[in-house]
Amino acid sequence: MPFPWLSWLIFFPLMGAVLIAFMPPDAERLIRRWATTVAVAEFAFSLPLWWRFVPGGPAFQFVEQRSWLPGLGATYHVGVDGIAVLLVLLTTLITALAVIGSATAVHKRPREYYALLLALETGMLGTFLTLDLLLFYFFWEAMLIPMYLLIGVWGGPRRVYAAVKFFLYTLAGSVLMLVAILWLYNLNRAVTGVPSFDLESFYRLTIPPATQVWLFLAFAFAFAIKVPMFPFHTWLPDAHVEAPTAGSVILAAILLKMGTFGFIRYAIPLFPVASHLFTPWIVGLALVGIVYGALVAMVQPDLKKLVAYSSVSHLGFCMLGLYAMNAQGFAGSMLQMINHGITAGALFLLVGVVYERRHTRLISDFGGLWKPLPVYAVVFLVVMLASIGLPGTNGFVGEFLVLLGAFRAHAWWAAVAATGVILSACYMLWMFQRVMFGPVTHPENEKLSDLTFRERLVFAPLVLLIFWLGVYPQPFLDRMQPALDRTLLMARERSEVATGMAGAVSSATGAAGATTRPAPRPVVAAAPGAPAAATEPVR
Amino acid sequence: MIPGVVPQPQFLAVDWWALGPLIALTVGILGLLMMEFLPGRSKSARSAVVSLLVLAVSAYCVYHVRMDRRSLFEGMFLHDGMTVFFTLLFLGTAAIGVLLSWDYVKRTHIDHSEYYALILSATMGMIVMAASNDLITIFLGLELMSLALYVLVGFRRNQLESNEAALKYFLLGAFASGFLLYGIALLYGATGTTNIGRMAQYLADSPATSNPLLIAGALLVVIGLAFKVSAVPFHMWTPDAYQGAPTPVTAFMSAGAKAAGFAALLRIALLVLANTHAHWDVALSWIAVITMTIGNVTALFQSNVKRMLAYSSIAHAGYILVAVVAGGTEGAGAALFYLAVYSFMNLGAFGVLSLLGRDGDERVLVSDLAGLGFKQPALALAMSLFMVSLGGIPPTAGFMGKVYVFGVALRAGLVPLVIVGVLNSVVSVFYYLRITVAMYMEEPRGETVPVSWALPSAVALAISATLTVWWGLQAHTLLEQARNAVQGLL
Secondary structure: OOOOHHHHHHHHHHHHHHHHHOOOOOOHHHHHHHHHHHHHHHHHHHHHHHHHOOOOOOOOEEEEEEEEEOOOOEEEEEEEOHHHHHHHHHHHHHHHHHHHHOOOOOOOOHHHHHHHHHHHHHHHHHHHHEOEHHHHHHHHHHOHHHHHHHHHHHOOOOHHHHHHHHHHHHHHHHHHHHHHHHHHHHHHHHHHOOOOOEHHHHHOOOOOHHHHHHHHHHHHHHHHHHOOOHHHOOHHHHHHHHOOHHHHHHHHHHHHHHHHHHHHHHHHHHOHHHHHHOHHHHHHHHHHHHHHHHHHHHOOOEHHHHHHHHHHHHHHHHHHHHHHOOHHHHHHHHHHHHHHHHHHHHHHHHHHHHHHHHOOOEHHHOOOOOOOOHHHHHHHHHHHHHHHOOOOOHHHHHHHHHHHHHHHHOHHHHHHHHHHHHHHHHHHHHHHHHHHOOOOOOHHHHHOOOOOHHHHHHHHHHHHHHHHHHHOOHHHHHHHHHHHHHHHHHHHHHHHHHHHHHHOOOHHHHHHHHHOOOOOOOOOOOOOOOOOOOOOOOO | OOOOOOOOOOOOOOOHHHHHHHHHHHHHHHHHHHHOOOOOOOHHHHHHHHHHHHHHHHHHHHHHOOOOOEEEOOOOEEEOHHHHHHHHHHHHHHHHHHHHHHHHHHHOOOOOHHHHHHHHHHHHHHHHHHHEOEHHHHHHHHHHHHHHHHHHHOOOOOOHHHHHHHHHHHHHHHHHHHHHHHHHHHHHHHHOOOEHHHHHHHHHHOOOOOOHHHHHHHHHHHHHHHHHOOOOOOOOHHHHHHHHOOHHHHHHHHHHHHHHHHHHHHHHHHHOHHHHHHHHHHHHHHHHHHHHHHHHHHHOOOOEHHHHHHHHHHHHHHHHHHHHHHOHHHHHHHHHHHHHHHHHHHHHHHHHHHHEOOOOOOOOEHHHHOOHHHHOHHHHHHHHHHHHHHOOOOOOHHHHHHHHHHHHHHHOOOHHHHHHHHHHHHHHHHHHHHHHHHHHHOOOOOOOOOEOOOHHHHHHHHHHHHHHHHHHHOOHHHHHHHHHHHOOOO
16 A cells, blocks of 8 residues: 555644644743644655656546545545645645744744644645545534634734634535535435445536536535635635734635635536536626725735735636636636735735734834835835736736636636736735835834844745746646646536536437546646647636 | 234233343432432442442443344333434433532532432433333333433522522423323324324324324324423423533433433334324424524523523424434434434533532633633633534534434435524534633633532543544444434334
């Protein structure tokens, strides 16, 4: 039996957390060192996935499947594809940075704090890696608990409100998804006679379009809250502003990606017909989110809130790219998820740096920070430009691909979305100008110390990634491309099967579709931008 | 009348093993009452140990013949999978109740041997209820259980609220018994038998299932049992009784009495009501919906944790009713699974509360829990675990219970009921979170609440917590047992 790589990856942080729980509560240095060691080791553990994952190989690699609940048919089934592999690496990296970054920020109850951070990592990795829907839901919800406590115990003044709101919002969205999962389970059991929550066997189901609509809505609601899409985003600013820095970083960089990841992995391939049916709505909300998020970000007096609303805007791009339903859109969206993880994570860390020194996040309390904090300002500049999407940084590649995909679907989608790019330049540059340039307006700010060695260490990999992805994104695209193509192809074929069945004219197609699986043909990875013959938009 | 289904009289060949649990409990009860006359100081510890031994002997007896299926006393008493499952559940519940009481009764100066004798009597009543195949036996068991519980609820006799609780519980309980008895009489009139099996046979054979006598009788029986499981609108006694009773008693009755009520309801519902299916589905569905909703919404506004958990237990009765409505062996299996899971998480939650405060004073307001999280990490962790589980959030048993119940209900096509159920669980999470908010995110006003640790209570909590986690991660062990228990029930 091969080494259970993914299980180690998932449960190693949890083991670390359990060990921390047995340490004396006031041994802060010991706890911090241990947590850092675990988080960094975890990142190191995850790195081989980058090399050993074969992009053109089987859909899911490093697969492990064990019996979990035999009576119910749920299995412990994990595996990684080109989409998850990048998100897993992002998760381990960001968590490690968040743990290192918390060293000076958190002195209150360090034992519980670091234990929860590591437990959260287990939850996040589990959510990305599982291939069994019950297990997925298990991780998806269990993950809420550590995040809830992180916000509620170590957060700002309105932390309790924000924590409870975060928990209830997400839960309210996901319980209906549980109903939908159970529905799929029963359907699968009725068709195949085997009780199973296995994703791949759900992929083989032919779901009537009318049913798809309801199931899709249940899934989409859960994911849309997590993304968050426009009318469901109100938990986000509260949670972000109140959470401790590490919490905000993880929330923005990883938890939000679970929403978009959910769409790619579950909602779109499982319910392609409904997905297609709701495309105008989702694109509409994504566009509103892009513009609205940017406009609201512009008027925020609080740095953290500004970044929070900019997340709403950027995640709108991700959703737009997905629902363009073509190769460029998918690739752009996926890339944008990684980008946002890097830049939003970095921005929250940057805000955390000044907050630690000044205990305020109001833009008006700063001004002229470039003079006392030159290194900080340069890092901030790079990250900010990446967030705007300046060519040469990662943001450009992602946004460009999304816009390209959107343009191929509907020109005016891209036109509206492009205003978001402009607006993001407005609020970011304006914020940067008020915070960094000009004379030092507050005398307290003159004495601020620049980034410490530890902080530079935290930002170095992020800045490196910003340029790497900006200049040479091909390794990333190579890894995700086959998985994205497969998803698109599966969506299209399943959509044909389902509508064929509904049409009742081609009953033969329907019968064939019910029993045989549309085999995922190996699709040659098309370079984005080049005419992708294999992946026309789903029509 | 109906050939072949009447078992032969077996008065001479008594099945000692199948009756073993009841015999052991009876002997134990008498022994405990006698022990009051023995000299010695530490009465509570002595009685508690004896009770635990009796429960263990009882459990051994039923475990010894777990594979057998027999019918005793002319079919009034059944020994089948369900009997075994529920007997073990009740014995476990009682054991946790005894462990929690051990220190509590000493602390609050109510350590009389009757206390444990009454707990064992109530347990015996529950077992009789679950093992009944006859309405008369169900009534016997119900009365045995209820009378013992009325006394136990009022056991803190110099506390006004305890007296009030006992009186209220007794009055309403007496009404419920009246309803049940009246319903039994009407059913007897309609079908000519009180035996559930024969009644089902009669209903299956006769086309006249819309006989008003039958409908009225069944309705009254359901009402009588709905009282015991505290389903809305027959739940009024629950918060008062739960609040006034000594906390370990609350823990015991919230788990045991509810499970016993459901055991009897399942026996009747699956056989008798199944033949008049259409009516009952609708009626029970509505009861389930309002039970879940009113329980959860009212719980939102409680500042006393005991009362809050009382309303939460009402809401959980609603979830279990969903499984009952789903019906069939699958539904029954889900109900059994949920009851077992619910029993231990609820025992744990009340168990934590029973530790709070010194001597007679109970500190069970939500605000009393403030700051407990970091002062008493183990206790707070246990409480959070039980709250998370009651809220149905993984990785706990409560989540698996919900998955199973709602999965079965979906299979039975009860989509609206399931949607109401899951939305209710979101509402419920709000008040369960309030407990964790108080424990971890609020500072206490003044001193943190004192905690009266004792080894037996700690053991009880550890068992409950372990089961709650274990059944959350490895639900199938319990699932198999619940499924096997209801095999051949229909």
